[in-house]
Amino acid sequence: MAAIDVELRNVTKEFPGRAKDGLVRAVDNVSLQIQQGEFFALLGPSGCGKTTTLRMIAGFEDANSGEILIRGRAVQNVPPFHRPVNTVFQDYALFPHMTVQKNVMFGLEMEGVARAEAERRAQEALQLVRLPDIAARKPRQLSGGQQQRVALARALVKHPAVLLLDEPLGALDLKLRQAMQYELKAMQKSLGITFIFVTHDQEEAMTMADRIAVMDQGKVLQVGTPEEIYESPTSKFVADFIGETNFIQAEVAETNGVFATVKLDETTFIKAVTGGQALTPGQKVTVALRPEKINLFPVKGLVEYEEGSTETAEEYHRSLMSVPNMNLIRGRVRQAVYIGTDTRYVLHIPGEQDVVARVQNFGLRSDTYFEDGQEVNMYWNAENARVLLQ
Amino acid sequence: MANQVMLSRTSARPTIDINERRAQFDLLVRRIGKIGLHVNPIFAYFFLWAPIVVLIVFSFNDGGSVSTWQGFTTRWYENIFNNAIAAGTESARFTTENMLGAVQNSMIVGFSSTIVSTIIGTMVALSLVRGHFPGKRALDAVLYLPVVIPEITQAISLAIFFKVIFDFTKMQTGINATTGFGTIIIGHVAFCISYVTIVVRARLADMNPRLEEAARDLGANEWRTFWRITFPLILPGVLAGGLLAFTLSLDDFVVTFFNSGIGTSTLPMFVYGMLKTRVPPEINAISTLMLVASTALVAISLGMQGRNAARA
Numbered sequence: 001m002a003a004i005d006v007e008l009r010n011v012t013k014e015f016p017g018r019a020k021d022g023l024v025r026a027v028d029n030v031s032l033q034i035q036q037g038e039f040f041a042l043l044g045p046s047g048c049g050k051t052t053t054l055r056m057i058a059g060f061e062d063a064n065s066g067e068i069l070i071r072g073r074a075v076q077n078v079p080p081f082h083r084p085v086n087t088v089f090q091d092y093a094l095f096p097h098m099t100v101q102k103n104v105m106f107g108l109e110m111e112g113v114a115r116a117e118a119e120r121r122a123q124e125a126l127q128l129v130r131l132p133d134i135a136a137r138k139p140r141q142l143s144g145g146q147q148q149r150v151a152l153a154r155a156l157v158k159h160p161a162v163l164l165l166d167e168p169l170g171a172l173d174l175k176l177r178q179a180m181q182y183e184l185k186a187m188q189k190s191l192g193i194t195f196i197f198v199t200h201d202q203e204e205a206m207t208m209a210d211r212i213a214v215m216d217q218g219k220v221l222q223v224g225t226p227e228e229i230y231e232s233p234t235s236k237f238v239a240d241f242i243g244e245t246n247f248i249q250a251e252v253a254e255t256n257g258v259f260a261t262v263k264l265d266e267t268t269f270i271k272a273v274t275g276g277q278a279l280t281p282g283q284k285v286t287v288a289l290r291p292e293k294i295n296l297f298p299v300k301g302l303v304e305y306e307e308g309s310t311e312t313a314e315e316y317h318r319s320l321m322s323v324p325n326m327n328l329i330r331g332r333v334r335q336a337v338y339i340g341t342d343t344r345y346v347l348h349i350p351g352e353q354d355v356v357a358r359v360q361n362f363g364l365r366s367d368t369y370f371e372d373g374q375e376v377n378m379y380w381n382a383e384n385a386r387v388l389l390q
Numbered sequence: 391m392a393n394q395v396m397l398s399r400t401s402a403r404p405t406i407d408i409n410e411r412r413a414q415f416d417l418l419v420r421r422i423g424k425i426g427l428h429v430n431p432i433f434a435y436f437f438l439w440a441p442i443v444v445l446i447v448f449s450f451n452d453g454g455s456v457s458t459w460q461g462f463t464t465r466w467y468e469n470i471f472n473n474a475i476a477a478g479t480e481s482a483r484f485t486t487e488n489m490l491g492a493v494q495n496s497m498i499v500g501f502s503s504t505i506v507s508t509i510i511g512t513m514v515a516l517s518l519v520r521g522h523f524p525g526k527r528a529l530d531a532v533l534y535l536p537v538v539i540p541e542i543t544q545a546i547s548l549a550i551f552f553k554v555i556f557d558f559t560k561m562q563t564g565i566n567a568t569t570g571f572g573t574i575i576i577g578h579v580a581f582c583i584s585y586v587t588i589v590v591r592a593r594l595a596d597m598n599p600r601l602e603e604a605a606r607d608l609g610a611n612e613w614r615t616f617w618r619i620t621f622p623l624i625l626p627g628v629l630a631g632g633l634l635a636f637t638l639s640l641d642d643f644v645v646t647f648f649n650s651g652i653g654t655s656t657l658p659m660f661v662y663g664m665l666k667t668r669v670p671p672e673i674n675a676i677s678t679l680m681l682v683a684s685t686a687l688v689a690i691s692l693g694m695q696g697r698n699a700a701r702a
Contacts, residue, residue, distance in 0.1 A: 060603055080606040087607045093600035097622050106618075110609035158608065 005194040006034040011066035026052040028218035041209035049218040050198045086155035090167040094139035101135035107158045125157035165197035181207045239288040246355040248287040264351035270327040271382035293384040294357035325382040449674035466675040492660035500639040503578035508632040511586025519594040536584040545648040570651035577645040586631035593627025626694045633691035
């Protein structure tokens with residue numbers, strides 16, 4: 001296992017609240033371990049404590065309790081200007097009265113680096129962010145994208161152990177933001193510097209991060225790779241915050257530890273992953289299921305199950321039933337919306353509830369299209385459904 | 391379809407009624423209002439500027455009258471500088487030399503109180519915007535007191551304050567301190583601090599606090615952060631506050647009058663002295679010159695604040 005660059009141990013931060021003597025707990029008992037060379041995302045809605053967490057690592061806020069270690073050293077009483085971390089601010093915070101070059105050189109000047117050496121390194125940093133020709137300009141003469149790159153150069157020129165980025169792409173337009181996501185990731189890979197970035201944009205976090213910590217109300221709910229977070233959310237909040245998820249209300253019928261059988265109504269049973277949670281029969285639970293995991297086929301007629309091969313719906317139904325851990329239920333289409341790459345169906349299923357299914361439009365639209373009010377067969381692998389208690 | 395909502399449809403298309411007379415009337419009211427918007431400021435500016443325009447015009451009036459126009463002259467301005475102020479009148483003791491002495495006194499008081507009040511005012515602004523201490527809100531509110539309390543109240547309170555202090559020092563040490571430059575400057579500093587603080591605080595509040603964090607993040611301690619980032623960025627505000635303080639100090643009469651001593655008459659006091667018996671025409675000329683100087687200073691001050699706004 002790689003060395004740990006940043007570690008948070010039971011860190012709590014409280015701010016004075018509106019009520020008299022009331023305190024708002026912005027960060028609540030957070031523990032994290034961020035490895036060297038990792039691209040780590042703090043993801044959550046606004047006010048979840050992600051920015052406060054970042055500011056505590058940078059040294060702009062002091063934790064009320066707990067410990068923060070950077071490269072194994074406790075930094076509670078170390079001011080920001082002595083920490084081996086640098087920050088790219090959300091609004092870039094470029095010094096308006098200095099040229100781009102002076103901005104980038106500022107950090108080196110504070111270290112006492114000789115002028116010629118500082119100039120050389122500043123030029124290098126500007127080359128790294130692909131802006132070698134704007135050194136003489138003032139920040140207000142730059143576009144938002146250019147300012148963002150200068151802010152990056154100004155932080156990276158110091159060769160920090162850890163680079164902190166606070167919503168680094170938040171102020172850019174969509175196209176530029178997407179391009180920068182891949183560029184930042186490539187840059188981080190080649191530099192090998194630990195990046196910790198804060199975002200509320202789940203897509204941004206998924207695209208760039210090696211690991212994501214999902215935060216809500218000051219707490220870290222789940223830490224994992226983008227795939228773990230997306231495929232195996234451990235709470236309703238995480239499942240809902242990352243992408244679209246169906247929450248199916250059900251009651252536990254039986255469990256074997258790995259899979260639980262839950263019932264939607266008296267005659268409809270499905271299986272779902274327990275994730276090691278202790279369940280008891282009769283318990284009310286929620287089953288999380290991603291819309292794109294659900295497949296549809298007609299109740300009657302022919303099903304083309306692979307290129308050129310068809311069988312009747314009844315035969316297909318029978319063959320699916322023989323697959324272990326396959327969930328197969330009936331639903332009625334309530335709404336079908338064609339959205340290009342796929343079709344989004346709202347389906348009424350047993351238990352008087354609706355789920356959303358997204359079916360890719362492989363062939364012509366007419367081949368795979370189901371109409372409002374039509375009865376359809378729905379199936380998905382039980383491994384894609386998770387029982388959630390919270 | 392448990393949660394589907396149906397809107398009941400109305401049977402007929404609704405018709406739209408327009409009351410023609412009502413519409414005409416509203417249009418008329420709106421036109422009158424538009425004309426009013428143009429006329430209002432003309433009245434307001436007339437009241438504001440007419441007396442000053444009269445002053446300036448009559449400073450070029452040939453003849454001793456301040457009410458009838460008798461032709462153009464610059465001789466009142468010449469008199470001021472030719473030692474002939476209010477020649478042939480009771481006020482003839484007001485020589486150019488005396489006037490220049492008063493100007494010099496005004497400058498001594500102005501510069502001293504500007505420098506002191508700008509430094510103190512800037513520091514107060516810094517602690518009000520960046521600091522966290524108990525009673526900060528109360529202090530913030532009290533800051534406006536010198537701006538709103540009657541100047542006469544402040545002048546008398548200062549006079550009494552100095553008297554108490556002087557009595558006390560005489561009793562304790564036997565030193566007989568009197569009013570003079572010191573008391574005038576302290577008085578001016580006392581009311582200028584508020585103005586400087588208000589101007590500098592506005593500039594500081596506009597400044598992005600992330601800039602200071604960025605400097606600290608890049609390795610600058612608090613001292614270097616202040617001199618490299620904060621101070622250059624609030625400098626236009628500091629200069630504007632200083633100029634405002636200087637203007638206020640130059641123009642002040644009431645506080646100066648109650649706290650001056652022998653030989654420390656400032657220019658406004660000199661002008662007041664000339665007025666005691668009658669209004670000599672040179673008054674107009676001196677007043678016009680003071681007006682030009684003050685206006686220039688305020689214009690520069692406003693210009694600097696404007697540049698602030700454009701930058702922020």
